[in-house]
Amino acid sequence: MRLPPLNSIRAFEAVCRKGSVLRAAEELGVVRGAVRLQIAALENYFGEKLFNREGRRLVPTDRARAFAEAATAAFSLLQHAAGDLQKDDSRKLRLGVPSAFGIWWLMPRIGSLQRALGDAEIDIVPMAVAEPLLQHPELDAVIMGGEYRPSAGVAAIRFMEDEFGPVAAPQLTATFGSDPMGMATAAMLVSRSVPKLWDEWFAESGTPAVSFARRQEFEDLLLALGAARSGLGVALAPRASIEDDLARNILTAPFGFIRRPAGYSLCCRTTDFRKPHFTALRDWLVKAGEGAE
Numbered sequence: 001m002r003l004p005p006l007n008s009i010r011a012f013e014a015v016c017r018k019g020s021v022l023r024a025a026e027e028l029g030v031v032r033g034a035v036r037l038q039i040a041a042l043e044n045y046f047g048e049k050l051f052n053r054e055g056r057r058l059v060p061t062d063r064a065r066a067f068a069e070a071a072t073a074a075f076s077l078l079q080h081a082a083g084d085l086q087k088d089d090s091r092k093l094r095l096g097v098p099s100a101f102g103i104w105w106l107m108p109r110i111g112s113l114q115r116a117l118g119d120a121e122i123d124i125v126p127m128a129v130a131e132p133l134l135q136h137p138e139l140d141a142v143i144m145g146g147e148y149r150p151s152a153g154v155a156a157i158r159f160m161e162d163e164f165g166p167v168a169a170p171q172l173t174a175t176f177g178s179d180p181m182g183m184a185t186a187a188m189l190v191s192r193s194v195p196k197l198w199d200e201w202f203a204e205s206g207t208p209a210v211s212f213a214r215r216q217e218f219e220d221l222l223l224a225l226g227a228a229r230s231g232l233g234v235a236l237a238p239r240a241s242i243e244d245d246l247a248r249n250i251l252t253a254p255f256g257f258i259r260r261p262a263g264y265s266l267c268c269r270t271t272d273f274r275k276p277h278f279t280a281l282r283d284w285l286v287k288a289g290e291g292a293e
Contacts, residue, residue, distance in 0.1 A: 005041060008039070008042040008045070009042070009071050010028065011024060011035045011042075012064075013068060013071040014028055015058055016064075016071075017072065019057040019058055020056070021035045021058070039051070051064070069151055070152050072134050072151070073134055073153035073154070092120070093117070093123065094123045095123065096126075096127045096136060096142035097124060097127060097130075098145055098193075099128055099221065100220075101143065101240060103241075104241050104245070106124065108244070112288070113281075116284040118280070122281075130144050130145060130193075132151060133267045133269065140272060141267060141278065141281070142267050143266055143267070144264070145162065146260065154267055154268070155269070156266070157265060158263055158264070159264060159265065159285040159286045160263050161259060161260065162259075162263045163238070163257035163259050164197065164201060165237070165255060165256055165257035166183065166236055167252065168231075168251065168254070169230070169231040169251065169252075180207050180210060181210060183212065184211055184212060184213065186233050187213060187232060188215045188233060189233045189234060189236075191218055191219075191220055197236045201236055204258055205255075225237060225241070225242065225251075237251075240264070263289075264289070
């Protein structure tokens with residue numbers, strides 16, 4: 001079977017990611033009419049409609065969605081491979097990590113990790129919002145927290161469970177008492193990078209939703225935790241991101257933590273998965289996650 005025209009696949013994949021012909025055209029550097037022509041050519045090739053409109057967004061049909069995921073994976077792999085061919089950095093491993101996790105869990109262990117990688121150089125790239133690997137062809141691997149479904153061409157290895165719960169400065173938590181409803185006098189600090197985390201905690205802990213005195217949002221978890229340290233309010237945080245603060249009593253967890261079995265996963269391309277440096281990174285993360293690094 002002959003493949004559809006590559007330009008048509010490229011336009012289709014861009015529209016799927018961007019949700020509109022205009023944004024896809026801007027990314028590809030062409031006019032909207034060119035993108036529409038390529039989509040029409042692809043629909044003619046397959047003999048069916050490939051998109052539905054949901055409000056202002058174009059979304060692939062159920063039958064087209066799998067093809068869209070495969071196209072994204074294929075273009076990501078090609079872009080990554082082309083980047084590797086252009087530069088001699090085969091010993092450099094570029095790892096994307098959630099910012100808070102990187103600072104408070106990974107960096108205190110970076111010496112141990114470097115020893116495990118031997119002559120490989122690791123480049124830690126902080127991510128305010130942890131995004132799937134296929135969206136970042138410049139990275140070799142990413143660490144994802146919470147539930148994550150790997151895409152085509154990506155392998156995911158869970159290396160550590162985690163716990164999460166409300167945290168605040170000791171002087172503030174002292175006013176709460178033993179009932180989570182005591183938090184109602186404080187501000188709810190929310191990270192836009194994980195906006196549903198409070199809802200998840202209420203649901204999984206069986207705690208009725210608290211009507212906080214006010215709600216304040218921050219761009220990422222780093223800023224929300226910084227506000228919690230200053231006594232501004234209560235943040236919801238993964239335990240792995242605040243280990244040091246808990247040990248030094250900078251932050252306290254007045255109502256403990258609940259386990260999140262999904263935990264953290266290392267995601268890398270299946271084409272890289274068995275390379276020695278990736279194997280060393282995976283093995284180190286599994287041991288570190290078990291507390292044996």
